Structures are given as C-alpha cells and as structure tokens.
Amino acid sequence: MAIIGAIVGFLVGIAVAYSLVEKRLNKQKQEHLEQTRQIAEEIERSHQSRIQQTVQSLQVEQDNTLRKVTVEHEDALRQVTTEHENLLIKIIEDRDDQLREITNEQQNQIRESSAGIEQNHDSDLQENIQSLQQKHEAELLRLSEELHHNYQAQIDDNLQALQEKHEVRLREITEEYQNREVEMQFNLESLQEQYESQLQAVNEQLKAHETQMQATIKSLQEQYEGKLHQTEVPQQQFIDLPQTEVPQQQFIDLPQTEFIAPAQIVRQAPNYSLAQLMGFVQSQDAEARKLAASALGKIAAANPLRIDGQRGVETLGKLAQDSSPEVRQTAVEALGMIKSEKVIPLLQKALRDTDSDVVKSASAALNKFKFYRRIPAFKAKMIHGKKPRR
Secondary structure, three states, rough: OOOHHHHHHHHHHHHHEEEEEHHHHHHHHHHHHHHHHHHHHHHHHHHEEEEHHHHHHHHHHHHHHHHHHHHHHHHHHHHHHHHHHHHHHHHHHHHEEEEHHHHHHHHHHHHHHHHOOOOOOOHHHHHHHHHHHHHHHHHHHHHHHHHHHHHHHHHHHHHHOOOOOOOOHHHHHHHHHHHHHHHHHHHHHHHHHHHHHHHHHHHHHHHHHHHHHHHHHHHHHHHHHHHHHHHHOHHHHHHOOOOOOHHHHHHHHHOOOOOHHHHHHHHHHOOOOOOHHHHOOOOHHHHHHHHHHHHHHHHHHHOOOOOOOOOHHHHHHOOOOOOOOOHHHHHHHHHOOOOOHHHHHHHHOOOOOOOOOHHHHHHHHHHHOOOOOOOOOHHHHHEEEHHOOO
16 A cells, blocks of 8 residues: 555656646746737837937938028029129229219310300300210219119029029929938838838747747657656556565665656757757757757767767857857857867857856866866777677
8 A cells, every 4th residue: 555655646746747847838938928029019119219210310401401502592692792783883983984084074175175265155165064064964874774774684684593593402402302201201111011020020930939839848748648657557566466564764765766857858868869959959949949958968978979979069069159148158068068179169169259157168168178088099980980789
C-alpha cells in the first residue's frame, strides 16, 4: 500500500507541475500580446508626429518664400521710382537751363535793338516783349505737359511690367505650392501604406507566434503523456508482489531524478534533435532562440569534434550577433562551454559588443581557455577515425 500511495503522490505531483507550466505559458502569451499592442501604438504615434512635422515645415517654407518675394518687389519699385525721379529732375534742370539761355539771348537782342531805336520803336518793343513772353509761357507749358505725360507713361509702363512680373511669380509660387500639396498627399499615402504594412507584419508575427506556442504546448503535452506512460505500472505487478515490510530508509535513499518538470524538458538538449533546434533558431521569439542557444552549446560541448558540434558552433556564432542582448549573452556563454579553438575568434568578436553583460561573458569565456588543455592533432584524427562499436 505504501508503494501505491507513493505512485499516486508521484502522479499528482506531475499533474500539478503540468498545470503550473500551462499557467506560465498563458502568462507569457498575454505579455507578448501586450507588447505587440504597445508597439502598434508607438508606430501610430510616430506616424502622426511625422505628418505634423512635414505640414508645419511646408507652411513655414511657403510663408518665407512669400515674404521674400514681397520684399524683392518693394525694393524693385523703390529703385524704379527713385530712378524716374532723378531723370525728371535732370530733364527739368536741362530745360530750365535752355530757357534761361534763350531768355538771356533774347534779352541781349532786345537790349541791343533797344539801344539803337529806343525812341522810335517803343511800341514795337513792347509788342515783341509781350509776344516773346507769351511764346515763352506757351513753350514752358508745352514742355511741362510733355514731361508730365512722359513721366506718367514711363511710370505706367514700369508699374505694368512689375505687375506682370509679380503675377508670373505668384503663379509660379502657387504652382509650387500645389506641387508641394500633391507631394504631401503622396507622402501621406505612402506613410499610411507603410503603417498598414507594418500592422500586417505585426499581425502575421502574432499569428506565427501563436502557432509556435500551440506547437510547443502540443509537444509538451505529448512529452508529458509519454512520461506518464513510462511511469505507469500495471496493477498485476502490485497483486503479485509479496507483502513484505520495507524500511523507511529505502524511500529516503531513493534517487529523486526520475521526475522531470515540463519546463526542464524544454531546456534539455537530448529531447530535441539538431534540426528542431535549428528551427528554434529561426523563431521570432527571443526566449526560444535563447533556449536553442543553450541546447546547442550543450550538444557542441559534448561532441566538439563531430559534425553536429561544428554546426552548433557556427549557429552559435550567428546567435552571438542576434538583435536581443539576452540571446547574445546566452550564445557567448554556450561558446565558452565548448573546448574548441574555433570559438576563440567568435568570443573575441563578442568583446566588441555594445552590451556590457555580453562583454563580461565573452571575457570570462576567454579566460577559461587559459586552463583548457589543447587536444593534439593526431588525437583529434583518432577521434574522427573511430568507428562505433557494434
């Protein structure tokens, strides 16, 4: 009866361990889903901030260009007006000088003529002076009207030319603004497409992770059922056993290595083949890659000179460059367990890692090689050349 009670307690312990492992896997699944939601929210926030930054930068550029154009047109108008004013002043001064010369000449002529015939031609002189004054006034009016007309025509022509240039410039600016709006719309559409593609990729990763988790749960269930079948004892053996008393010391001295929890089964290398571990290396879950690195290190440490060990070293070298620092550290620690000179360059490369824990593990692994005894070449050949005993 004591043996039956021990076996029943053993089976109950296995069931409790299985339920604990199942709870742990569900908890990991929920944490992974929460991480993916946070990643999706961060991507959406960054997408919106990029759109706002592009719109603000385009608005600032448009305002600066409009300000520059208006300042340039105002400077051009000022220059043109100043030039025309200077020209008008010069023309008026020239005409005044000419009129002065004409009046001086006429006055000289009048004085010369009046000196000879003052007494006889007073009336004629007065008439001539009046006629000359009238002509002078008419000439001044005509010149002032011509100058005003020319000045007004030049101002109108310059204003029209400036308006045409300003309208052309405004059209170019509006076309550039429309092109910028088209580019903005195109960029927004491309950003939306990238965001949708990233969301689809995240969803696909979630689906792949769910399928992988389901596969691992199924494999754990199969292993658990296999262990249960191995530990089951037929009832006939208990009937045929003689009813003898067994000392309690025998139960105390029994080795406690037969019970293996499912979490430990995942971490044991012999339960998985090299092909299965290579599949775990390609997994998107960092925990699976970490477990695969540990298992490959045990396989390569047990058989460093065989083909499986060499493949394990190559795969661990790739995992030492993984994106996850925990995976890199586990791969470096696994390389430190392998007594082979091929791992030394990989460990030296890991010394330049950005993570301090990886660097510490690499330096500790390299220090171990100082105390390892090198395998001679002829001994290695003998190990390769050994045939399995039948």
